[in-house]
Amino acid sequence: MKNALLCMLDFFLLWSFISAQDDASKPRATMTAKKDIIPAGGDVTLTCSVSNSAGWKFDWFRQESQSSEAQPIRTNVPERDLRVSDGGVYSCRGGRGDPIFYTETSNQGSIWKTAPINPKVTVQASWSPIFRGETVTLRCEIHGGEGTKWWYNWRPTSRNSPTSREYRIIAADSGRYSCRGRESYVLTQWSDDLSLTVSSKPRATLTAKRDIIPAGGSVTLTCLVSNSSGWKFDWFRQESESSETQFIKNNEPDGVLRVSEGGTYSCKGGRGDPVFYTETSNEVAIFKTDQIVPVLSVSPSWLSPGASVNLSCEVKPQSAGWEFFWYKAVPDLSSTYYTFEQLPGSESGSQQNLYIIHDQTFTAGYVCRARGDTAEFTAYSKPKFVWSADPHPAGSLSVSPDRVQHFISDSVSLSCEGNSAEWRVMRITETVPLSNCSIFGNMNRSTCTIHIDWHHSGVYWCESGSGELSNAVNITVQALSSPVSSLFSVLLIVGPVIGVIVIILLIFLWHCRRSKGLQCFRLNQSEGSNGASATNCRGIQTDCPIYSSRFQDDSSIYENFRISGNAMNPHHPAEDSHYANVKPGN
Template sequence: MITIKCEIQGGENTEWQYEWRTTSSKTPPTHSEYNISSASFSYNGQYWCKGRRDVFFSTAWSDAFTLKVSNKPRPTITADRRTIPAGGNATLSCSVGSYNEWKYFWFRRVSVFTEIQVIRNKEPDQMITVTQGGIYYCKGGRGNPVFFTEDSDPITIEKRVSNKAVVSLEPSWPLIFSGEKITVRCQIYLGRRTEWEYEWSKPDSSTVLANNASIDVNASVISSGSYRCMGKNKQELYSVTEWSDVITLTVSGNRPKSSISADSRVLPEGDTVTLTCSVTPSTPGWSYYWYRGKKTSEPLMMAEVVLHSDGQIGVSQEGDYWCRGGRGNPVYYTDYSDVISIKQTVRNRPAVTLHPNWPEVYSRETITLKCEIPGEDTEWVYEWATSSSHQPPNQNEYKINSVSTSHRGQYWCKGRMRSAQQNSTMWSASFQLKIVYSE
């Protein structure tokens, strides 16, 4: 709202009639004042006026007065800092061009979803100090009634709170394998009475807002990298914690492999063989699953084995064994190990006997060493071992037609089933052959 006045200098005591001329599309009244209740572009132009005292006497036309009506100005808002440290403040400034006749009005929103709050009215200075986070606006006003500028663009101010954010991995394994399920968790200390929203910074440089304090990661090579989090007060979203320290998730694209080993491939009668399962690369957290028989077998129950330690069992049955590792929930499995075969010795234990069973054997006598195995209904393949310089044949008898001192020594034998040669007896007890030399 403005008023254009026609003032005649030196003629204040004279009654004048007024005339107006203008290049605008409006026609001023014949009064000394032209009141414009709401300026618009149609009032743009030059204005002249003159005064007439009577028919024969008038003033000259005034110099032209140019009225320029423009769009509402939009003030500029600035801040000396966008983040208020704990216990600190920020200074905001609002400016409407180079004009100084404006007073300033300040507004704040707690979040984009809340109503605008008036925080300052008619500030004579264009700067204010704030101690809270939020979205801030300003606008200028002048005149009576007040004419307002447009609202400024919003400026976001965050306030750091003293609560500390800590990010962690669950499970916290140093090496993760592609396909495993990992939870990245954000914990806000000293903030139990505050409801938080969480902002995450992820390896792909994106930031994500979440209501939950954790994000679930289906591990892959592209999910490797640094994670960090911060907390935002749900009542005042621009009251935020500092960013947590970074935690690094390392993901291998190769599935780990299990290896199996045994302290013996032969299972003695009434005894056990110890099997060991290990995972390569070596990382913590594995449980071990044992299998026997065909590839379609279910894992062995603990009642079927003797548990020595995590990764070691004792088995008392022969067969083909293999294993694999698993960890996490749901369980993530390694590849299967190779198969290892455990063979059981048969119950029969052979004995080496001398025929004829003389108490003394003299050189050049004829003798026979026999490998006798209980259970004559079984067909055997025989093996001999000796400390003498002669090697017996793979038969159940070793006939020596002319014995000599070179046949002295210990003799052992064992049998292997002809129909199932993976099954063998134990070695016999040693038999000592002593030769008495005679001329």
């Protein structure tokens, strides 16, 4: 019994080994196709083969969709080629012998059938052209195959190409786009190309019918983007040159805005989702007449005998119809500013923006203003002055110290004299157009005292309570201090340095005199006509190092001493003295 069991076990192991060897050598069929897309109304040839063997017949399988199972469509056919006209996933296997021995099933091949359907690409936008950076939605329209759930392919392809019907792109450059549908191994044909033309980002344009707001009225502004549509507009206003631009209207469907306030206006257009914005428009300045400030210029600035003075008044905007009026600036000490007296001949205004003054002799200030076709006046210009260096009895200015140049930190007095008890000193510099002594100095009765700094260079003059202007003085400030101050600064720096050097020399001499290691010395002195010298050196046979110090008085004394090796010898108390027998030379 035991032997029978052992025989059965050996037989089982032998059979398993033989079966494993058969499986390991079992061939696998190979399926190939010349192309994987069946043209509309055509077919594709599939080929099944088993390498390096013959006598096979073939079984063919087709999987109709990804959710279905493979089904046999041909069995035991001797032909290795199969022509198919339906899409799907195909495979095959070979068989031969009796009983039939089958190969492993071949690789799978996806075959797509082309349906006679032509999609169409459309742009989902109600405007054109399309601008660079604008988001655009493309749609693939498929007519036919109703009830089919299509997936979509897009050309050109990219990482973000969707499989949906709509394709949102951010337009960067002009290009051509096409699409097709696919479902259960059925493909539509590619659509015709859609040419998408992309233009550069546009700039809105702002225009105004007029730039001056009439009294109680308004001005109409128009914002547009040329040759395009679908825009809504944002509006901006800058109230003054020193303020920032602010939103005043947002997402307005109409490109027209009526304004009754002056300022600098601009706009931009936006459309789409997300909103694509144009470049901000040009700026348009809108004025209320009373907010317009003319600019007055005078020539020459300094009077010369017999010269005429030309006044020129400039108004922006330079609209037609301005009339110009001219005034003399009269000091008003109660208000720290001026009142204005109209110049002869300008009462009714003039269309010429030039006014000539003849035989001007003394310092004077002037202003101008204009009137437009709305019969409203502009504001007065800022005062401009023509200066005379010659004093006159009604008002004169003197400077102390009286010199052409002044230095930083100097104290300067500006004194006013004339037919008035009230005075103020005025100044114009490159950095400050017009100011009085209360700003830059100390005014005491008729004298203004200033402590000169670098920014005090400018033109100074006096103005009286009776409306008179004195002669003008041009003060120039030098960057360096005055000579006396400069000398004091040099001494302040050099003095301590010299003192430190003297202290170091004295310490050095004191150290030499107190040194315990000096036991030899030489005394050099001139005695009589032969100039004899005495030398005393103890304890060493060689020459000692010599140190000299010189003191100048009525005569010269030199002390020469050498370092002795026996300087600490207690048996010579006389040598404890460092210096001895010093006599002044002749």
